[in-house]
Amino acid sequence: MNLIPAIALAAVLVIAGTLFGRRAFLIVRLIRSGKPAQRFSEVPRRAKQEAIVVVGQSKLLYRFLPGLVHAAIFWGFLVLFPTIVIAMIGAVDPHSTLPWLGEQGWYALLVDMFALLVLAGVLAAFLIRKVQRPKRFVGSHLGEADLILALIAGIIVTLFLWHASRIALGLNEYPAAWAPVSSAIATALPAPLLPYLEVHHSLQDRQAPLQQ
DSSP states (O other): OOHHHHHHHHHHHHHHHHHHHHHHHHHHHHHHHSOOTTTSSSSHHHHHHHHIIIITTGGGGGSHHHHHHHHHHHHHHHHHHHHHHHHHHHHTTTTSSSSTTTOHHHHHHHHHHHHHHHHHHHHHHHHIIIIIOGGGGGTTTTTHHHHHHHHHHHHHHHHHHHHHHHHHHHOOOSSSSGOOHHHHHHHHGGGGHHHHHHHHHHHTTTTOOOOO
16 A cells, blocks of 8 residues: 555545535535425335436437537446546555456446547537537536536546556556557557656566556
8 A cells, every 4th residue: 555645545535525515514404494395205206207317317318419418428427436436546556446346348448438428528518618609508607617528528538548557557457458448548658758657667677568
């Protein structure tokens, strides 16, 4: 275990957990300030609506292209969520991963494909807002939307670079062939341009093979 990254990660988690808790407490107070409601009645119907409307994004798909863009980003982050846990484990110990799932080639393929879908969704959303400019966006907070899209794109690019660097260093627990996009990026990562890679290559005598 790397002690300094572990301490840094713990500090970040404490800060993030505190901010999340404060925000969640405020939202719960706002909800409870409304009229009482039978929130746990008709559970099967509510669960069905949750699956169709929220997970299935059915209402957004009434506008096919914008709805598909939003759905691609939403579904993408559902699939990519475990990579957050995998990244935290890797920050503490680069030779460890999430048990079972982090070693599965099929999941690495899903991550590559859905990360691409999210990037495509972000690009499409940007073009819709900046080129098509639908009337329904008039008066909306376009600057905040641009920032959110940029942050999402940054997360995905970071994800690809992280996976590519692990593949280049031979640290990938899953077969590299299952992650074609990350593997392609790995071959384009020259050590002279990436001190991080160069340091680790020297530590490993530049002999870390690509896992097949």
